[in-house]
Amino acid sequence: MAIDLGYWTPVYGGFLRNVRDEGRMAATWEYIREVSVKADRLGFHTTLVPELYLNDRKGTDAPSLEAWSLSAAILAATDRLRVMTAVRPGFHLPAVLAKTVSTLDSIAPGRVALNVVAAWWAEEARQFGGVFPAHDARYAQATEFVEVLNGLWESTPFTYRGDHYDFDGTIVEPKPSSHPVIFAGGESDAGREAIAGFADAYVMHGGTLDEVRANVADMNARSERLHGRPIAEFGMPAYVIVRDTEAEAQRELDRITTVDPHSPGYASFEQFRQNSNLSLELSRREYSVGTRGLRPNLVGTAEQVAERIDEYADAGISLLLIQASPLDEELDRIAEQVFPLVGQRSLAAAG
Template sequence: MRYGYWMPVFGGWLRNVPVEGMEASWAYARDLAIRAEQIGYDLTLIAELNLNDIKGVDAPTLDAWSTAAAIAAVTRTQEIMVAVRPNFHQPALFAKAAANIDRIAGGRLSLNVVSSWWADEARQYGLQFDQHDDRYARTSEWLDVVRGLWSQERFDFAGQFYRTEGAICSPKPVRSPILYAGGESEAAKSMITRQCDAYVMHGDPVDVIGPKIADIRARREAAGGVPMTFGMAAYAIVRDSEAEAKRELERILEVKDLPAGYSNFDQWLSGTQLEREMKIREYSVSNRGLRPNLVGTPEQLKERIEEYEAVGLDLLLLQMSPQKEEMERFAAQVIGDTATSFATPVETATA
């Protein structure tokens, strides 16, 4: 298993806990990235949102791409996966900027291609927001332009959304960055299996993740592509005893005050007590992070991780809180026995 962590660009991951001791600052991000490399983490995922989805829209959030460039300059081995939303970036100019960041990183840049979901954010910033299937049509063209500029000396393109005329990208990336993407619609799966290198998923139990991996593998094989890799988001709590882990889980699920990110909270509390608990559990951690149930002792987490490996999962994208302390604990108690030896991204990236 490879281990990645979400860079805390929002100043934390817990919607029910207002202060987590991990500010949205360059100093925190820099120190975390350097230390993560030392203790065994393979990758950082840097989310791209201009509004804070965790602590409320008025709270600070780091810009993804300037942060990525800075992280590239202070690390040496860590893969830097940056989320990119095509409707927020003109593809030819993006290809140029991303190629430069990949050069700074020595070939360690990868992209998490996200077809935007937050309509209000796009409206506030005066940006294009397409309907669902149109987002994937735009993303498909956008990827054609970006990869064309990375692979050809001059690139011409005429599509529905974008045009280039003899466009030049020089210097090019060290290698064409690995393209990760996620999505559960038919439009998303079709685009991903044709144009991307890896499939990333929100958190779910093993019996849900296994069939998803099998489905994408079959689609990829039918499309004649090389095998893909698979990643999943998860929130991790490791403690010396199961009781301690459960107490920590209860802490992050407890609602004392209405968090800034809640909308129409009375509606969240409607229905049965079970419905209320399920809704709070889903909302407390983003990306369905609690569903994989990586909560327990080191032995319990290792066993669950092995189950995910058995169905084909290659990468865990972890959120923790407070991040520095919990990443240290997880590295010492879990990663040492479960990490997989792998080539550097420079050696494995597809051209």
């Protein structure tokens, strides 16, 4: 099977919690613009723009960029790149968000996607006035949130009565040129059931091949039961280290995973662990880059990494969201050395 290769936009100025200096990576539009234009030119398929109002990688007092204004700029600066922007229902009015997405689609038709996130960071919600109900209730809210988005994109006027939202004759014009793909992720049973109901696509944390196969089978079964069809796309983040030799790659892995419990981002990691129903215990080693990005073990020579990516494609992953540091340099390396060795869906379709 083939796979689309994308990347994770570093709104926090870097991916590494244990490494303070990541070269030129910074939480600035100048750096993100450079990475976005380069990724578009190199042929990366999708970028995920995470929505975090506090910096969970470098510490809460460090700068980070706002997802939706940043996404508009990325879409305007690129020609082909799909931009998947995270949205937490507890921080947004769904009708306003529907209007925002429609406007972004007019800037870049067909290149807007969403990642609906049932938030995990209580401290962030407290500081920014976000709604932060109990875990399962956040997925019930997310379900209604997406129902409202879909309704506003499909009908004019739109009326809705729910537990979280009420609308009466609401008009959103223009409509998007095509239905934006809606991703979501979650590991609890309640989360998976909700996502299978409201999302088109599923994005999971990094996992082993067996974990991915199990996730794909479970989510496809739920979607088949609810809708009579499988999940449209399966995304997974992974931290990638490509070097000329396996030993060099291992040295880089050792450098970035030397955990400092006193690092600025460690407290947010503890909140994430406490407020999420995760399917496995997070190790401090995995904490080093977040989203369990090291668990897929995409570390080694270009040949080794490409072989591993193909194995994940065979396991059901259709979109790999690459994390690497420094990202501008590593995207060049990955495009030059790994792209020719991996069967890519977008390139195959173009041929």
